[in-house]
Amino acid sequence: MSTRPNYDHHNSRYQVVEGPTLDMGINNYLVPILGNAIVATLTFYLGAKGLLALRATATREREVIMTMMHELPAWVQFPDTERVEWINKVIAQLWPYISEYGRTFMTDLIIPQVKAQMPAPFKNFKFTKMDMGDIPCRVGGIKVYTTNVGRDRIIIDMDIAYAGDADFSVSCCGFSGGMNNIQFSGKLRCVCKPLIPMPPMIGGVSGSFLEMPKFDFNLTGMGEFVELPGLMNAIRSVIDSQVAAMAVLPNEIVVPLAPNVDVTQLYFPEPDGVVRIKIIEAKNLENKDISFIRKGKSDPYAEIQVGSQFLKTRTIDNDLNPIWNEYFEAVVDQANGQKLRIEVFDEDQGKDEELGRLCIDLKDIQQEQVIDNWYPLEGCKHGDLHVKTTWMNLSSNPGDLRLEEKDAEWMQTNTPMHPALLMVYIDSVSDLPYPKSRLEPSPFMEVKLGKEAQRTPVKVKTVNPLFQSKFLFFVRHPEGQDLSIEAFDDNTKRPLGAISISMKALMHEPKMEFYQQTFFLSHGVHQSPIVLTIKLRALIRRHHRADSIDDSTLASYANAQYIERKDGPANGLNNGDTVAVEPAKAVNKNGGILDPENRLNVENINMLRSDSNASLGSKSNSSRLGRIFGGVRRRNANKQESFK
Secondary structure (H helix, E strand, O other): OEEEEEEEOOOOEEEEEEEOOOOOOHHHHHHHHHHHHHHHHHHHHHHHHHHHHHHHHHHHHHHHHHHHHHHOOHHHHOOOOEOOHHHHHHHHHHHHHHHHHHHHHHHHHHHHHHHHHOOHHHOOOEEEEEEOOOOOOEEEEEEEOOOOEEOOOEEEEEEEEEEOOOEEEEEEOOEEEEEEEEEEEEEEEEEEOOEOOOOOOEOEEEEEEOOOOEEEEEEEOOHHHHHOOOHHHHHHHHHHHHHHHHHEOOOOEEEEOOOOOOHHHHHOOOOOEEEEEEEEEEEOOOOOOEOOOOEOOOOEEEEEEEOOEEEEOOOOOOOOOOEEEEEEEEEEOOOOOOEEEEEEEEOOOOOOEEEEEEEEEHHHHHHHOEEEEEEEOEOOOOOEEEEEEEEEEEEOOHHHHHHHHHHHHOOOOOOOOOOEEEEEEEEEEOOOOOOEOOEOOOEEEEEEEOOEEEEOOOOOOOOOOEEEEEEEEEEOOHHHOEEEEEEEEOOOOOEEEEEEEEHHHHHOOHHHEEEEEEEEEEEOOEEEEEEEEEEEEEEEOOOOOOOOOOHHHHHHHHHOOOOEEOOOOEEEOOOOOEEEOOHHHOOOOOOOOOOHHHOOOHHHHHHHHHHOOOOOOOHHHHHHHHHHHHHHHHHHHHHHHHHO
16 A cells, blocks of 8 residues: 545645555566567567468479479470471371371381280280371470581481370280370480482481380270289380380481481491499488388488489488499480489388489580589479589590500499490391291390390391391400300290300400491301491590690591581682681691691691690680691601602
C-alpha cells in the first residue's frame, strides 16, 4: 500500500489517505523484455523460414526450367543447330518404303543375331507381325561442322526422335507377345566420306549414335509374365546390346555409294585416341538407406559410359565419402561430340538408386590433356566426385610403344594401364570347309587376344562370308602376345579354321600394320583365305605448347599434306580480287607446290623443332618459318653442289 495527500473540503484541509501500492521491482522489467525478445525471435525465425522457402522455390523453379530446356528441340537451345522441317516432310513421304526396308532388315539381320544370343530352348523365337506404323520418326535439328574437319569428308549431327504407332508381335516356346508404344531418341552422326570429283560426289555414308539412345516400350499379350522379376530388364539389356553393337560408336552402319572406293576407310576409321579415367573419391553423398526398418548409409558405386563402352567401380558399403582410386581406359572414336558420363548409384537388393551424375566433354579432355577436378553431382541434393582424366594419343612409331611400355610398368594401379591399342578388321573369308557332308555352314569368327575374346555376327549358310567387322583390344605386352582368329559353324559349333598372328612380327611392319593383307585359316590340310587389316598403335601423352611444334604439324607442313578445312587466307590479285589458297599447295612461298625433293627429312624436322621457341601465331614467327624452310633448301642445294 502507498499513501497520498487528499484535500478535505469539509474541514478545508489536506489529509493523508492510503491507496494501492505500485511495485516497480524486477518482475515489472522482465516481462516486457522477454516479450520483446520472443517477438523478435519469432519474427527472425519466420523470416529465415520464409527466406529458405523462397530459396527452395527458386531452386525448384530452376530445376523445372532446366528440365524443360532439355526437352526442347536442339534448334531452340543451340544457335548453330538448324531446324529442318522440310526433311521431316520428305521422311513422311518415304516412310512406307522405309517401313518395307525395315521389315527386311529385321528379318535378315536382327533376328539371326537375337537367336544367337538366346539359350537353346528359345531358338524358335520369331516375329509374327512387324508393323512400322504410319507415324514417321522426326529430325529435331541438324548441325553441319565447317571447322576442324578434313577436306575429304562432311560431318553432320542430327537429333532423331520416334514416338510412333509401331506394333510388333513375337512367338517363342508356345507363347506369344508383342511390343508397342515404342519410343527412342538420340543424337545420330553421319559422316560422308570420301568426297570424290564425280557423281555422286560422296564415296559412302556412315551413321552411328554418339551415345546410347534412350529407348522405351510396352509389352503386350503376355499376361502375368510381364510381372516376372527381371524380365523387362533382360529384354532391355538384349535390345541395348544389339543397338550398341550395331550403331553406337565405335560401331557404325556403313553404306558405300560409289564404286572403286576403299571401303576399308569407311568401315575401319582410326579412333581419335584413348581416355584414361581415374575415379578417386566422392564426398557428401546422399544417404538413401534410411528407413523405419534399419538405419544405414548408402553403398555407392560409379558407372562410366563412353559411347557403347560401360565400366564400373567396386561397391563400397556404408560410406557417404567413398574412396575408390580405380583406373579405367576407353577408346574415343570422335572426341568432338562424344561425352564422358559418370553416374553414382546406391547398390540395393532391389533397384539401385541414383546418387548423382556428371558429364564431361571429351573434346575438353583432348585439348587439356590432363584434368584433375572435383565435380558437383547433378540430379541430387548434394554430393561431389573427384575424377582425373588423361588423354592418350595414338602413335604408329615402335619407339613410342617401347617407351610407353616401360612407363606403364611403373604404374601401380588396381587395373594395369595398357601401353598399346590393337585394331582388327575382318573383311571377308573365302572357301570355308563344310562341317558335315552337304551341310553348308553358318560361320562366325572369334577374335581372341589373351583372355579377351570377341566375335562377329553369324552369316547364314555361306562358305564365302563377308563380315566387315572391326574389333579393339588393349594390349599389355605387345612383344609377348599373339592374336588368335578362329572360324566356327554356328549350327554344329565345329571349328572351320584358325590362324595365329604374332604381335612382335606386327611391330616390325611399316607403321605397325597389315593393311588388307590375305592370310590363311588352317583346318587340317584345308586353307581358307581371309582378308585382314591389323593396326597396332602406341598410347602416348603429347604436351601441346604454344611455343613448340609437334611431329604431326611438322610432317603436315613439310610434306604439303595439311588438308584441314578452315576459313584460310586468300591471295590478292593485281585487279583487287582475291583467290582462296588451297592448303595443300600453300607451303611454297614462291607459289608452286613443294617438290618431293624438298621435303624435310628427320634431321631437318628435329632442327626445326629445336629452333621453334616462339609461337607461330605472330607474323614475325611465320616469316621466320619461311626463312627456315628456305635455309633448308639452300643447305640441300649446297650439299648437292659439294657432292658434285
